[in-house]
Amino acid sequence: MTAGAIASNFDTARPTVSKHLQILTECELLEQKQNGREIYYLINAKKMKEVADFIEPFRKMWDDRFNKLETIMKKYKSKK
Amino acid sequence: MEQKTKINAEDGKQELLITREFDLPLELLFKAYVEPAIVEQWMGTKVLKLENKKHGSYQFETTDPHGNKHRFNGVIHEFGPNQKITRTFEMENTPFPVQLEFLEFEKLTDDTSKLNMQIVYKSVAHRDQMLKLPFAQGITMAHNRLQEIVSKLK
Numbered sequence: 208m209t210a211g212a213i214a215s216n217f218d219t220a221r222p223t224v225s226k227h228l229q230i231l232t233e234c235e236l237l238e239q240k241q242n243g244r245e246i247y248y249l250i251n252a253k254k255m256k257e258v259a260d261f262i263e264p265f266r267k268m269w270d271d272r273f274n275k276l277e278t279i280m281k282k283y284k285s286k287k
Numbered sequence: 288m289e290q291k292t293k294i295n296a297e298d299g300k301q302e303l304l305i306t307r308e309f310d311l312p313l314e315l316l317f318k319a320y321v322e323p324a325i326v327e328q329w330m331g332t333k334v335l336k337l338e339n340k341k342h343g344s345y346q347f348e349t350t351d352p353h354g355n356k357h358r359f360n361g362v363i364h365e366f367g368p369n370q371k372i373t374r375t376f377e378m379e380n381t382p383f384p385v386q387l388e389f390l391e392f393e394k395l396t397d398d399t400s401k402l403n404m405q406i407v408y409k410s411v412a413h414r415d416q417m418l419k420l421p422f423a424q425g426i427t428m429a430h431n432r433l434q435e436i437v438s439k440l441k
Contacts, residue, residue: 230433262294264421270292273307273402276329280315283325 209245296418301411303418305404313400317369317392332359340366345374361385369394376406383417384409 214224228248231237235254240247295304309316319325323334326347335346335358346360358379365373370392377385389405408414 230436233436234429261419261422262296264425265418266290266292266294268421269294269305269307270290272329273292273309275331276316276319277309277311279325279328280309280311280319283318284311284315 208248210248213248296414299411301409301414302405302407303414305406306401307404308395308399308401310398311400312398313369313392313394316400316402320372320390338363339372361388384413386413386417 210225210228211221213228214221217224228237232239232248236251238249238251240249292305292307295306319329321337321339323337326332326337327334330347330349332347332349335348337343337345341363343363343366344360345363346358348356348358350356360377360379361375363372363374365371372388372390372392374388374390375385376388377383386409387407389403389407391403391405393401393403395401406414408417
């Protein structure tokens with residue numbers, strides 16, 4: 208969809224919609240595709256799924272913690 | 288790539304399972320849970336008290352990026368060196384109820400080990416709330432970043 212087509216679905220001012228699209232593109236939730244003079248916005252379903260998976264940040268938190276534990280104990284072992 | 292840390296949270300159950308395999312001998316993995324100086328390093332917290340024995344208790348204190356201090360504490364119910372730790376965990380000054388944790392340490396080979404952590408919550412809703420906590424923090428960070436970008440656009 209073009210920015211104009213997307214904006215026509217909302218009551219929001221066009222520049223506001225553009226800003227939102229810009230941010231969503233920056234977050235990689237949308238992809239831009241140039242078609243002649245127009246830019247089409249496509250949804251990045253893979254990225255969207257990552258965001259929707261709310262357990263992932265919880266898993267990541269523990270993963271980071273355990274990675275740290277592993278690194279510290281490996282050093283500890285070699286010090287001995 | 289196979290994920291080293293796995294979370295299993297079944298729908299409608301008030302518990303969750305965290306499993307992790309380590310490239311560490313069992314003794315070293317267990318040590319990381321009992322030596323206060325080491326706990327402080329990997330948990331990023333200050334250990335105020337850690338009594339590794341049945342009926343012992345512990346208390347940790349973390350300082351967030353804003354300088355606010357948060358304390359956690361619990362009681363140790365079972366302490367089996369290189370085998371298991373059963374303990375409670377609660378965050379002080381929060382509405383979150385206490386949770387029960389079963390930690391099982393397992394030898395895989397001479398150089399690898401595994402940790403099984405079962406956490407039981409007061410209710411399914413409380414479990415889901417805890418699961419969403421880091422997600423909510425991530426969203427807050429994303430919102431802050433969004434605000435930062437938008438204010439630059441003005």
